[in-house]
Amino acid sequence: MTIHIPVLPIEVLEGMNPQPGDLVVDGTLGGGGHSIELLKRISPGGRLFGFDRDPAAVEETSGRITEENATLIVSNYADIPEQLNQLGVESVQSILLDLGLSSDQLADRDRGFSFQSDGPLDLRFNPLGGESAARLVNGLSEKRLANLIYEFGEERLSRRIARKIVRIRHDEKIETASQLARIVRSCVPRTKNQTIDPATRTFQALRIAVNEELKWLTIAMKRMPKLLTPGGRLAVISFHSLEDRIVKQALNANEQMKVLTRKPLQASETELAANPRSRSAKLRVAEKL
Numbered sequence: 001m002t003i004h005i006p007v008l009p010i011e012v013l014e015g016m017n018p019q020p021g022d023l024v025v026d027g028t029l030g031g032g033g034h035s036i037e038l039l040k041r042i043s044p045g046g047r048l049f050g051f052d053r054d055p056a057a058v059e060e061t062s063g064r065i066t067e068e069n070a071t072l073i074v075s076n077y078a079d080i081p082e083q084l085n086q087l088g089v090e091s092v093q094s095i096l097l098d099l100g101l102s103s104d105q106l107a108d109r110d111r112g113f114s115f116q117s118d119g120p121l122d123l124r125f126n127p128l129g130g131e132s133a134a135r136l137v138n139g140l141s142e143k144r145l146a147n148l149i150y151e152f153g154e155e156r157l158s159r160r161i162a163r164k165i166v167r168i169r170h171d172e173k174i175e176t177a178s179q180l181a182r183i184v185r186s187c188v189p190r191t192k193n194q195t196i197d198p199a200t201r202t203f204q205a206l207r208i209a210v211n212e213e214l215k216w217l218t219i220a221m222k223r224m225p226k227l228l229t230p231g232g233r234l235a236v237i238s239f240h241s242l243e244d245r246i247v248k249q250a251l252n253a254n255e256q257m258k259v260l261t262r263k264p265l266q267a268s269e270t271e272l273a274a275n276p277r278s279r280s281a282k283l284r285v286a287e288k289l
């Protein structure tokens with residue numbers, strides 16, 4: 001079962017323009033919402049390759065996407081060229097990257113993505129690799145923590161938050177998401193029109209750091225265009241300005257790619273009403289010359 005609602009579903013299909021017989025890549029499979037629609041469009045004869053770094057997502061979605069023309073693999077999207085190569089595939093007609101985390105990951109109380117959860121402060125997309133957020137929060141120096149929260153969370157109060165974290169962890173280890181959220185909230189003055197939880201930016205920063213998200217995105221944006229056939233399309237959905245900047249700059253700098261979305265596409269009022277998560281989604285599409 002997935003609770004994730006795919007964002008910009010119509011715009012993604014229009015942008016990727018999948019046709020019967022196409023080979024298509026979903027680099028961020030998640031709950032498979034976009035993949036299911038892509039599969040309908042490329043049949044008969046096409047093949048979908050779906051990748052996700054999160055083994056739980058691939059396992060769960062493999063139980064629902066059982067078509068024989070779908071191949072679902074646990075992998076970082078930066079490694080898709082090698083993965084396709086092993087399958088004897090050199091190029092594809094379209095690629096989708098729908099960045100960030102899924103509602104299924106957010107709802108999983110054992111992973112720490114939700115600040116309300118008393119689950120461990122983990123935040124890894126793949127819990128089998130890398131360091132958890134708790135390791136960073138309890139181990140980094142105050143200066144490095146402040147820089148990380150500032151750089152990846154664009155949080156003005158990063159120094160104050162880092163100082164408080166260091167003071168608290170001196171007495172007790174910070175082990176749960178809700179514990180960290182309380183610490184961050186206590187550093188941020190309450191304002192009248194607060195629409196997002198004050199802990200949002202700090203959690204975003206930690207998640208980006210733990211998963212090295214910007215590094216993999218930068219690498220993928222260089223590698224994905226090379227996999228496309230001439231006329232092939234790359235569609236990328238980002239959820240915050242740090243991601244969107246990387247996507248925009250990489251597409252503009254690539255002489256082999258023609259950008260089809262002068263301005264990024266955003267959710268309609270109807271979609272916003274049905275899926276509040278789509279509020280910050282920005283879709284950019286480019287075509288290989």
Ligand SMILES: C[S@@+](CC[C@H](N)C(=O)[O-])C[C@H]1O[C@@H](n2cnc3c(N)ncnc32)[C@H](O)[C@@H]1O
Binds near residue numbers: 052054075
């Ligand atoms: C927004 S969700 C995708 C949702 C999907 N489009 C759907 O309709 O259900 C993003 C997914 O990307 C995965 N992800 C994040 N970084 C990744 C990376 N570097 N390589 C592969 N998957 C990644 C996450 O684990 C998450 O499942």
